[in-house]
Structures are given as structure tokens and as C-alpha cells.
Amino acid sequence: MSLLLKNGNVIDVHSGEVSRNSILIKNDRILQIGQFQDDADEVINLEGKYIIPGLIDMHCHIKEGFAHLFTAVGVTTVRNTAGNVIELRDLIQAPSHAPTPRVYSADRLIDGPPGLWGPTSPYSLNASDPNEAKSEVRRQIQEGAQFIKVYGLLSPEVMEAVTSEAHQHGVEVSCDLIHSTQVNALEAAKMGVKWFEHNSGFMQAMYPEWSPLSGAEVRDQIDLEHPNLDKIQEVCEEMLKYDAFLCPTTVVYDQANRYPKYWRSDERFINEALLNQWEQISQYADALKQQIGCQTEYIKAITKTYYDLGGTVVAGTDTPAGVWTYPGMALHRELELLVESGLSELQALQSATITAAQSINYDDLGVIAPGKVADLLVLDSHPLLNIKHAREIDSIIKGGKLYQQEELLNMNPDEQLIKNKLDTFIKDFEEQMN
Known part of the structure; x- marks a missing residue:
């Protein structure tokens, strides 16, 4: 054809x-x-x-039930930053012309006990033993994981073991250090961690007492509305020495910060199940604003400073995490927020196209x-x-x-089929791991 x-x-x-x-x-x-x-x-x-x-969304958590919504607004590739590659196999192996995005994916995240997202499951492993973590890295790569994701409760010893093992297999490591009290961005970069999701770990590098759960006595000492550009410059210059890659996901901070006047998408792009999920989470809106949303101006300033220094910055959303991070449309909002951060329209567009593709060696995209x-x-x-x-x-x-956009929006995945596939996946995965 x-x-x-x-x-x-x-x-x-x-x-x-x-x-x-x-x-x-x-x-x-x-x-x-x-x-x-x-x-x-x-x-x-x-x-x-x-x-x-x-467009390429460089940080999301895709599921079959809403995958078509990405494509409907021009997001034709996604980088799935934790989930399970076995569950996503049908999406990953879909034909090139499929109405769902191409998927570049990590497997389940590796966290430290007790696990920010609860006990070990098909979607996360809580590891305190370096050898257990290394074994998990090997298992994930064998299953087809294209990079490894580590989380904020992981100890320095185990994070270093994960990074070392991944590098032996030629695989990069991505981190989410938002909730970390043991490792900051500079320390993770020195270990060889390549990707810094949510610009995370920078706050801890500048303010060692900082964490989202820090009390008012810590937060009140930081002017969160007026970032300290000297501190940001200093940390960014050090991070650049390690050629770290940043994915700010500004939209997830901004939505929490704006509540209840958050950015709203056209109702055509809303998935009912996700809407119910966000409505439940919105009960904790004050905590989200205090812990996550309050960092918005710092996240923007880190993005602009690192970009101006010549660092790699890509566009991502964390869809559907947080609140009202609409599949696909959240990336359009992220592009607007990157422009608000000080990037030009072209630079923002590059962060979701050519720069994004090159950063994961997808040179054909x-x-x-x-x-x-x-x-x-x-x-x-x-x-x-x-x-x-x-x-x-x-x-x-x-x-x-x-x-045509309406054609994609009107695709209604078979929810019962998806549920049956999910039940089978969880049962098979648990049997395999026991």
C-alpha cells in the first residue's frame, strides 16, 4: 500500500x-x-x-484499556516507565500500523522495603538484598525489559548493585527519587543511573533535609515559589558531567498544584475508569499539593537550567499517575508547560520528537x-x-x-477481554515467581 x-x-x-x-x-x-x-x-x-x-511520551504507564487515546492525539510512541512487560506483550508486539502506540518499556520497578506502592507484586519488587536485586535485573532483561526502573525507598547499596548489573547487560537505569531520603540525584548519577524521572533527587541534592514528607520546619525554609537559581545551577552543572537525562513530567506537579483549578482536557479524551481513579485520589488533594505540587516552580527552573547547559531534556507525563493526567492530552499540556519553563516552541517539540527518539536510540522515529x-x-x-x-x-x-481522530476515539476496547487477560497474567506471573 x-x-x-x-x-x-x-x-x-x-x-x-x-x-x-x-x-x-x-x-x-x-x-x-x-x-x-x-x-x-x-x-x-x-x-x-x-x-x-x-509525538513520543517519554514517561507514562500504559494499559491496553486506554492505549488508543494516546494515538488519537498524535502520541504514536510511549516509554513505559514501570509496569510489566509480560502484561504489555500484545501492545509491545502490535503491528507497526496498529491504532495503539509503540511501546518502549521497563518491567516492574525495584524499590526498597516496605515499598511505596505496597508489598512485592507483579508491578514492583521490594529488595533489601543486592543479590536478589541483581537476579531481578537479569530476569527482567530476559523477559524483554529495555531499561530498569529503581524507586526512592531503595538503599544505596542495592541501587548500586542494580545499576552495576544492568550495565553488564548494556541496559540503562532510570530512577524516581521523589520520596528518597537515602539517595539524591548526584549520588545516583555517580552510581551510573542515566535517567532522572520527574527531575527527582535534585531537591535532596540542594536541600539534604528535604523530602515530600518533610515537616513545615523544612519546607518553610525554602522559598518554593522563587527557586534558588544558584543552587540549581550548581547541581545541574554537576549532573551534566554524568550526561544524565531528565524527564520533568511537569504536568503531574502542575495538576496537583492547581487543584481544584487544574487543567482540564476535552471530555472526549477522558477514560471513565481513570476519571474514577482520579476522583478517589483527589480526596487527598491537600497532601498532593503540599508534597508534590509545591515543587512545580523548582521543577520548571531545573528543566530550563539543565537545558540551557546543553543537557538532554525529554517530554513525559506520568500518565495516569497523580490526578487528571489524561492519556495523550497530558503530553500536549506538558509541551505547554515546557514553554512556560522557558523553552521555545521548537525546543519543546523536539523534546517529544527528535530528542526523545535519539535518547532511546529509536533513530527511525x-x-x-x-x-x-x-x-x-x-x-x-x-x-x-x-x-x-x-x-x-x-x-x-x-x-x-x-x-481520523474520531475513529480512534470511538474504538472501545473489550473490557471483559482485558479483565480476563489481566486475571490470567497475574495468576501465571505469581505461579512463575513462587
Whole structure:
């Protein structure tokens, strides 16, 4: 099958240049870009439209029941930062043109006891023994994990063991240190941890007494509304020496901080089960604001400082964690927040396309060029004039297949089938681990 997209405004996300061109797609690849005539199987006139690469959410926790909502707003690839690769196998192995995103995934997170998310389960392992943690790293890699995720209650000794073992297998380690009292960002970077989700561990590096559960006596000593740029600069300069990668997920902080006046998405993009989950969590909105939301301005300042120093910053959302982190739409909000942090529209867009793809060695994604995968987003307006225009979607091309937004939004996964698959997965996993 061939598809010709005629006379669109093609945006080069590397340079920001815009050219009026046609794109010829064969199967799931871009075959040619330029001004030409071709007898393609399907021809679409995109006069006046803008074409960008499919977006990449570099931090989410995807599930089959809402996966299509990502694609419906142009998020054609996701980096799943903890879950279970066995449960996600159908999504991971889906055809290139499937109506769900490509999935680059970690397996269950490795935490320390008692575990922030409770006892050991198919989604987390609480480890106090370095050898147990090393064995888990090997198991995850064998199952297909593409990186390892460590969590904030892990001891320094076990975190170092995980990182060492992962590196022996050529696999990177990602950390969430939001709740850590034992390891800060600099210490984790020295161990060889590559990825710093939520810009976490920076607060502890600047303020050793800090944690989300710190009392008022600690919080009141920090002007959270006016970040200390000298401290941030100092830590960022040190982190840059280790070539750390940052994924701020500003939206998860911002939503908690804004409650009850949080950013709302169009109701078409809301999953009912997730809405119920967020409504339950919102009972603890004051605690979320005090522990997580209060860091928003610091997170923005860390992002801007690290980016300006030449560090790698990518866009992610933590969907559906926290509150009202809508699948797919939260990434559009994250792009707006990156611009609020001081990045330009082009720099924000790069963080969800070319920079994101390069950071995980997905060189076939994130750009529009011959030979690359045909994951594209067609927009009604110019996103480099206003990043909010990236929401004004005409159509989505995933793996060379053209989708209309409503078509994707109206896909209703079989909830009973998903539940049956989940029950079977949990039963089989527990039997395997016992």
C-alpha cells in the first residue's frame, strides 16, 4: 500500500524550517519527500496543513484499556516507565500500523522495603538484598525489559548493585527519587543511573533535609515559589558531567498544584475508569499539593537550567499517575508547560520528537525523512507559532496508516477481554515467581 500526502507544510524538527512538500509513504516507511506526481493507492491533499513527526511520551504507564487515546492525539510512541512487560506483550508486539502506540518499556520497578506502592507484586519488587536485586535485573532483561526502573525507598547499596548489573547487560537505569531520603540525584548519577524521572533527587541534592514528607520546619525554609537559581545551577552543572537525562513530567506537579483549578482536557479524551481513579485520589488533594505540587516552580527552573547547559531534556507525563493526567492530552499540556519553563516552541517539540527518539536510540522515529517510520501528525495550524496548535489535529498517520481522530476515539476496547487477560497474567506471573 502507498499513501501520498500532497502539498503539506512539512516541519523539520531539527531546524524548525518549514517546506511545502509532498510525502510518499510505502507500507510503514517514508519513501520520498518533494514535489512530484505519483500514482499512489491513496492521495490526500494537505494544502494549508502542517505535518510533524508523531509525538513520543517519554514517561507514562500504559494499559491496553486506554492505549488508543494516546494515538488519537498524535502520541504514536510511549516509554513505559514501570509496569510489566509480560502484561504489555500484545501492545509491545502490535503491528507497526496498529491504532495503539509503540511501546518502549521497563518491567516492574525495584524499590526498597516496605515499598511505596505496597508489598512485592507483579508491578514492583521490594529488595533489601543486592543479590536478589541483581537476579531481578537479569530476569527482567530476559523477559524483554529495555531499561530498569529503581524507586526512592531503595538503599544505596542495592541501587548500586542494580545499576552495576544492568550495565553488564548494556541496559540503562532510570530512577524516581521523589520520596528518597537515602539517595539524591548526584549520588545516583555517580552510581551510573542515566535517567532522572520527574527531575527527582535534585531537591535532596540542594536541600539534604528535604523530602515530600518533610515537616513545615523544612519546607518553610525554602522559598518554593522563587527557586534558588544558584543552587540549581550548581547541581545541574554537576549532573551534566554524568550526561544524565531528565524527564520533568511537569504536568503531574502542575495538576496537583492547581487543584481544584487544574487543567482540564476535552471530555472526549477522558477514560471513565481513570476519571474514577482520579476522583478517589483527589480526596487527598491537600497532601498532593503540599508534597508534590509545591515543587512545580523548582521543577520548571531545573528543566530550563539543565537545558540551557546543553543537557538532554525529554517530554513525559506520568500518565495516569497523580490526578487528571489524561492519556495523550497530558503530553500536549506538558509541551505547554515546557514553554512556560522557558523553552521555545521548537525546543519543546523536539523534546517529544527528535530528542526523545535519539535518547532511546529509536533513530527511525522522531523526524520526517526518507527511510524513517511513517508516524506523522497532521495539524490545522503552525505549532511553532504557538505550541497549543499541536492540539489542532486533522489526522494521524501511524506506521503508514491514515487515521481520523474520531475513529480512534470511538474504538472501545473489550473490557471483559482485558479483565480476563489481566486475571490470567497475574495468576501465571505469581505461579512463575513462587
